[in-house]
Amino acid sequence: MMTMNIDNSIFKTLHKNEAWMYTNVSALSNVDFSTTTEVDFTEIKKYDIAQDNPFVVFVNGAFQEGYSRLEEGISINSDTVGDIGSRSDSLIPRGDSDTVTITGNQNKTVHILQIITGDTPASCFGNVLVHAAQDESISLAETHIAVTDQNHVFMPCTEVVAEQKSNVTIVRSIRGSKEAYHLGSLHVTQHESSTVQTHTITLGGKRVRNEVYAYLDGEHCESNFDGMYMLGKDQLVDNHLRVEHNEPNGNSREFYKGVLDENARSVFTGRIYVKEDAHQTDAKQTNQNILLSDDADVSARPQLEIYADDVLCTHGATTGEIDEEAMLYLRTRGIPKDAARTLLIYAFLNESLDELTDDSFRSVLVEELLSNLPGGEFIRALYL
Amino acid sequence: MTTPLLEITNLHANIEGKEILKGVNLTVMPGEVHSIMGPNGSGKSTLASVIAGHEAYEVTDGSIRFNGIDLLELEADQRACAGVFLAFQYPVEIPGVSTKFFLKAAVNAIRKYRGEEELDAMDFLDMVEEKAESVSLSIDLLDRNVNEGFSGGEKKRAEVFQMAMLDPLLGVLDETDSGLDIDALKIVAEGVNKLRSKKRGFIVITHYQRLLDFIVPDFVHVLKDGVIVKSGDKSLALELEEKGYAGIESCGSACSCS
Ligand SMILES: Nc1ncnc2c1ncn2[C@@H]1O[C@H](COP(=O)(O)OP(=O)(O)OP(=O)(O)O)[C@@H](O)[C@H]1O
Ligand SMILES: [Mg+2]
Numbered sequence: 025m026m027t028m029n030i031d032n033s034i035f036k037t038l039h040k041n042e043a044w045m046y047t048n049v050s051a052l053s054n055v056d057f058s059t060t061t062e063v064d065f066t067e068i069k070k071y072d073i074a075q076d077n078p079f080v081v082f083v084n085g086a087f088q089e090g091y092s093r094l095e096e097g098i099s100i101n102s103d104t105v106g107d108i109g110s111r112s113d114s115l116i117p118r119g120d121s122d123t124v125t126i127t128g129n130q131n132k133t134v135h136i137l138q139i140i141t142g143d144t145p146a147s148c149f150g151n152v153l154v155h156a157a158q159d160e161s162i163s164l165a166e167t168h169i170a171v172t173d174q175n176h177v178f179m180p181c182t183e184v185v186a187e188q189k190s191n192v193t194i195v196r197s198i199r200g201s202k203e204a205y206h207l208g209s210l211h212v213t214q215h216e217s218s219t220v221q222t223h224t225i226t227l228g229g230k231r232v233r234n235e236v237y238a239y240l241d242g243e244h245c246e247s248n249f250d251g252m253y254m255l256g257k258d259q260l261v262d263n264h265l266r267v268e269h270n271e272p273n274g275n276s277r278e279f280y281k282g283v284l285d286e287n288a289r290s291v292f293t294g295r296i297y298v299k300e301d302a303h304q305t306d307a308k309q310t311n312q313n314i315l316l317s318d319d320a321d322v323s324a325r326p327q328l329e330i331y332a333d334d335v336l337c338t339h340g341a342t343t344g345e346i347d348e349e350a351m352l353y354l355r356t357r358g359i360p361k362d363a364a365r366t367l368l369i370y371a372f373l374n375e376s377l378d379e380l381t382d383d384s385f386r387s388v389l390v391e392e393l394l395s396n397l398p399g400g401e402f403i404r405a406l407y408l
Numbered sequence: 409m410t411t412p413l414l415e416i417t418n419l420h421a422n423i424e425g426k427e428i429l430k431g432v433n434l435t436v437m438p439g440e441v442h443s444i445m446g447p448n449g450s451g452k453s454t455l456a457s458v459i460a461g462h463e464a465y466e467v468t469d470g471s472i473r474f475n476g477i478d479l480l481e482l483e484a485d486q487r488a489c490a491g492v493f494l495a496f497q498y499p500v501e502i503p504g505v506s507t508k509f510f511l512k513a514a515v516n517a518i519r520k521y522r523g524e525e526e527l528d529a530m531d532f533l534d535m536v537e538e539k540a541e542s543v544s545l546s547i548d549l550l551d552r553n554v555n556e557g558f559s560g561g562e563k564k565r566a567e568v569f570q571m572a573m574l575d576p577l578l579g580v581l582d583e584t585d586s587g588l589d590i591d592a593l594k595i596v597a598e599g600v601n602k603l604r605s606k607k608r609g610f611i612v613i614t615h616y617q618r619l620l621d622f623i624v625p626d627f628v629h630v631l632k633d634g635v636i637v638k639s640g641d642k643s644l645a646l647e648l649e650e651k652g653y654a655g656i657e658s659c660g661s662a663c664s665c666s
Contacts, residue, residue, distance in 0.1 A: 347502075348464075349500050350500050350502045352460075352462055352463070352484060352500075353496070353499070353500040353502065353554075354502070354510070354513075354514075355461070355483070355484040355485040355488070356460045356461065356484050356485075356488050356493075356494050356496075357485075357488055357510070357511075357514035357517075357570065357574065358485055358488035358489045358515075358517040358518040358521065358574065359513050359514055360485050360517060361485060363513065363517070364485070367505060367510070367513065368504075368505070370504075371502065371504025371553075372503075372504060375503070375504045402513075406509050406512060406513050407509060
């Protein structure tokens with residue numbers, strides 16, 4: 025089975041929901057995902073960027089055992105679908121495809137590669153269950169990449185359970201074709217003194233919806249949800265987060281930043297919910313955008329729902345152009361206008377990538393960013 | 409006859425519709441050091457910005473010739489390549505851009521413009537070490553982002569260091585002495601003095617005569633309300649120190665002493 029067949033009528037009306045008002049994916053409702061096509065497996069090697077690490081490969085939604093390297097604690101189950109997703113009001117369809125389960129200490133980043141390829145539209149779910157038991161630490165990198173320019177759709181759903189004092193890192197990158205749809209969700213449950221950081225990097229796709237639902241169910245949770253995007257013509261990213269502080273002394277940080285060129289659009293919705301008695305909550309939310317064109321557009325919606333006292337919640341959204349004073353400074357040092365602009369855009373976005381601790385994944389994303397960035401060769405030459 | 413390095417004639421400039429420079433005339437010959445003094449808000453930084461090519465300022469009249477070319481025809485980066493350097497009164501912090509990579513980009517852009525070969529990483533680092541030493545700038549600072557978190561004094565020192573790296577024909581120093589302690593002042597002045605040559609000229613903007621003890625100027629000008637009201641030699645700076653700008657003005661217009 026190379027392609028999952030899905031009931032695509034749901035896409036027709038999704039944008040009628042308030043939470044989807046900016047993100048119209050109704051074009052998907054007319055797409056036939058059932059045709060299977062020839063698949064070029066040589067592509068896999070190209071994206072196997074950390075060859076000493078555990079590797080789990082799916083092509084058009086089908087698990088590729090021969091290309092994968094499953095290590096202890098990593099398994100594929102055809103019947104398991106996590107259930108914390110049911111706590112959210114996500115409207116993204118869930119499929120009963122294979123689920124990757126990751127447990128135990130995984131200090132070498134586990135790489136899950138989801139490739140969609142072929143000459144006809146294909147869809148794939150990608151279910152991942154991450155369970156970090158007490159004191160364990162798990163690092164996961166998901167690469168979602170559409171190789172061909174079709175109306176492909178990804179609907180990955182990753183569920184994380186972080187037990188006491190565990191530490192989970194997830195880097196989810198959306199790369200490749202600028203024609204694909206990506207409707208993804210991350211569902212995170214945290215217990216006492218756990219730390220979770222997610223990085224959602226959007227460099228490809230036509231319509232990209234990145235949902236994050238986080239439930240801080242224990243005291244002293246640390247949560248960092250970061251995102252970065254660089255989009256151009258006809259691309260839209262919709263970062264949609266809900267962070268629930270259900271117990272006292274939790275720290276959460278949402279930090280999303282991006283650059284929009286041409287008629288690209290960014291939607292950011294960040295809901296912070298602080299339950300009564302979740303005192304000493306510290307929740308910060310930031311969305312920063314740089315617009316390179318008058319046609320680019322941003323909608324940032326902070327939504328605070330606070331029922332506890334003694335809470336620190338801040339949100340900020342900035343939308344601007346490139347800093348003219350910085351431009352001038354660079355130019356008075358001989359750096360031409362275009363190069364100065366590229367340097368400043370790169371600096372702005374790279375601040376997010378600098379947060380990635382795994383070098384091999386970071387450098388691949390830097391490369392992809394540079395190839396998307398007009399004038400990126402200049403930076404590449406400079407940093408060589 | 410030698411071509412002037414910089415020849416400013418009847419320069420008028422506006423910002424946001426407000427006229428700041430109201431007919432500045434100034435000629436700097438190669439090898440000369442000119443100091444510009446003047447009250448706060450008189451237009452000193454404006455003059456420096458207009459020379460450097462800041463686009464927010466509109467030149468409404470007059471001309472600036474640099475080394476035989478019409479400087480106003482060039483954009484800021486082309487001016488830098490042609491040999492104009494401005495040490496900013498308030499150097500700009502640029503998050504996310506490492507000083508080292510920024511400087512490499514700058515040095516190579518200028519070399520390329522001048523038809524010289526770009527420096528490779530090794531040669532570049534050798535040059536960095538040499539020039540940093542000349543202003544006692546800690547190399548560690550260069551791994552930080554441009555001016556980010558630099559102390560006031562470090563910023564000024566870094567400006568002079570950049571000037572040494574970029575090897576301009578004209579250095580415009582806008583209050584490079586402010587915020588420097590006395591030792592740093594000497595170090596920076598020495599750094600500048602090392603760069604003095606027969607071909608290079610300087611415009612040194614300052615409020616304090618003290619700097620001019622170390623960087624001895626050939627000429628001192630007083631800029632007031634957008635025009636140069638008085639020019640003289642080094643002794644003018646001493647006189648200003650004593651009498652203040654008000655004293656100078658009364659001497660210029662309604663002078664009763666013959
Ligand atoms: N962006 C601006 N909009 C309006 N007025 C401005 C702007 N920038 C500068 N000015 C004004 O131009 C005048 C000259 O400023 P400038 O910075 O050139 O003075 P300065 O001689 O360098 O003063 P200081 O000794 O304090 O550095 C001031 O009155 C200042 O307020
Ligand atoms: Mg000034």
